[in-house]
Amino acid sequence: MFYELFLRSFADGNGDGIGDFKGATEKLDYLAELGITGIWLLPIMKSPSYHGYTVSDFYSVNPAYGTLEDAKVFLERAHTKGMKVILDMPLNHTAITHPWFLKALSGDNRHRSKYLWLEKPEWLKARRPWDNQKVWSKLNGEYYYALFGPGSPDLNYENPELREEAKRILSFWLSLGFDGFRFDAAKHIFDFSKETGKCEYQHERNIAFWKDLTEHCRKINPDAVFVSEVWDDPDIVDLYSTVFGIGFNFPLAYAIKENILVLNPGKLAEALYHVMNRYFGDEILYASGTFLTNHDMTRLLSYMKGDESKALLAFSVLTTLPGIPFIYYGEELGMKGEYNEFANEAQLEPFPWFELGSGPWQTEWKAFASNPPFSGLSYEVQGLTIHSYFSRVKNILHFRKKNSWIGNCKILEIKVKNNVLFLAVEVKGETTLFVHNFNPKAVILEKQGHTTLINGELSEFENSISLERMSSAMIK
Ligand code: ACG
Numbered sequence: 318m319f320y321e322l323f324l325r326s327f328a329d330g331n332g333d334g335i336g337d338f339k340g341a342t343e344k345l346d347y348l349a350e351l352g353i354t355g356i357w358l359l360p361i362m363k364s365p366s367y368h369g370y371t372v373s374d375f376y377s378v379n380p381a382y383g384t385l386e387d388a389k390v391f392l393e394r395a396h397t398k399g400m401k402v403i404l405d406m407p408l409n410h411t412a413i414t415h416p417w418f419l420k421a422l423s424g425d426n427r428h429r430s431k432y433l434w435l436e437k438p439e440w441l442k443a444r445r446p447w448d449n450q451k452v453w454s455k456l457n458g459e460y461y462y463a464l465f466g467p468g469s470p471d472l473n474y475e476n477p478e479l480r481e482e483a484k485r486i487l488s489f490w491l492s493l494g495f496d497g498f499r500f501d502a503a504k505h506i507f508d509f510s511k512e513t514g515k516c517e518y519q520h521e522r523n524i525a526f527w528k529d530l531t532e533h534c535r536k537i538n539p540d541a542v543f544v545s546e547v548w549d550d551p552d553i554v555d556l557y558s559t560v561f562g563i564g565f566n567f568p569l570a571y572a573i574k575e576n577i578l579v580l581n582p583g584k585l586a587e588a589l590y591h592v593m594n595r596y597f598g599d600e601i602l603y604a605s606g607t608f609l610t611n612h613d614m615t616r617l618l619s620y621m622k623g624d625e626s627k628a629l630l631a632f633s634v635l636t637t638l639p640g641i642p643f644i645y646y647g648e649e650l651g652m653k654g655e656y657n658e659f660a661n662e663a664q665l666e667p668f669p670w671f672e673l674g675s676g677p678w679q680t681e682w683k684a685f686a687s688n689p690p691f692s693g694l695s696y697e698v699q700g701l702t703i704h705s706y707f708s709r710v711k712n713i714l715h716f717r718k719k720n721s722w723i724g725n726c727k728i729l730e731i732k733v734k735n736n737v738l739f740l741a742v743e744v745k746g747e748t749t750l751f752v753h754n755f756n757p758k759a760v761i762l763e764k765q766g767h768t769t770l771i772n773g774e775l776s777e778f779e780n781s782i783s784l785e786r787m788s789s790a791m792i793k
Pocket of ligand 1: 368370371407447465466468469501502503546548549550567568571612613661
């Protein structure tokens, strides 16, 4: 089970208000206590942007986060606690402040060929596939291709020198001790066609690129872990994920959230057949990176309009499905935050360790907006009571940790009866049933074996069990 960690917002170890490696190292026990066995670090390299996805030096740690030595200590401590750490690697583009881009702008041909420049005026008509934004930006009278906006010029991987550079970058971080990578924007490496002058995903070329890079990494560490970010439909995610070993299952995140929001288990069951289809067969070619939210999305409790029962049901469903769950930092506390494409900071707020909004380790790089002090949200308050949202999420995560076999199970059947979702799974010939009650009241179920509560409440009788509203259980 992975934790998606944004260093800047997590824990401050040197008192400047910005989260860093030192702080995160001190808080590894907190993650271990949650049942986390892996960490996905959002980009840590030198960058002019707060989120770090625009890199200005691929071989350095952002000084605000510490030094390479601090990163090393973090990795070593995480390893002693049995956690793997993967690094977010935005190789698709650089920052405009990257020396390569600055040299390119000043006319240096070797560096110019690392980027894409406008060759024909009609290319200016090209638009970003999902929201119709412009993809060419202008600086010093020249147009360069920048799919994610003017601050992030795309790299041109037709340039063989650049591919070798990418390998060197990966070698560098693997040798520091990282266990692998989350490859950012994996479908975007080749996404502009010079033939048509349009944005077009060239999936085959992208996959060949990633195959080359992952094979290179596996020569250094045969057990390296790779997760691809391909935000697309299941058939496209499938294409890429076999190369990486783990593919984020975006369609699953939508299926769970959309159908729990409107409490429609029937539609969820239908969607699960589609988005988890690889877990119905005997041969599982890659693992699904399962999740509910990430840093590009509205936080879970905001999505569920503050309804904790729905959010907890979503956590329960997630943890009873095969794959590798990824939990976005702060979701365990029920942090809030609405994603907004143009000011996407609301879901990246400081992790609230203290009710007061300040104290040792507390980050304060930006003001709390969606998660104000004295709202009862902090770890300080929620950590104390067994009935808090935090404690209930923790119980669900512990359930999953204890039953880690779920990660590799095969799905046999998904059924809905009287608004109850039944999920039958199998591992090594043994069948298990998960039951999720979507009703606003208890349901009586026939007793079929040993029952374990996952979330909510249940009562057991001689021949039946009563599963309370919005509760989940495992029957073995
Ligand atoms: C990654 C990071 C993100 C980062 C970048 C750039 C990339 O997680 O934080 O931005 O380094 C697209 C890309 C993703 C990208 C997101 C932000 N994420 O593919 O790689 O944008 C559609 C498209 C997707 C698109 C998504 C965005 O298909 O490609 O993601 O919309 O909303 C159904 C459909 C599905 C559709 C969804 C949603 O599910 O099946 O296809 O997805 O609905 O409509 C960071 C910053 C940015 C900055 C940049 C440089 O966050 O602000 O500009 O860095």
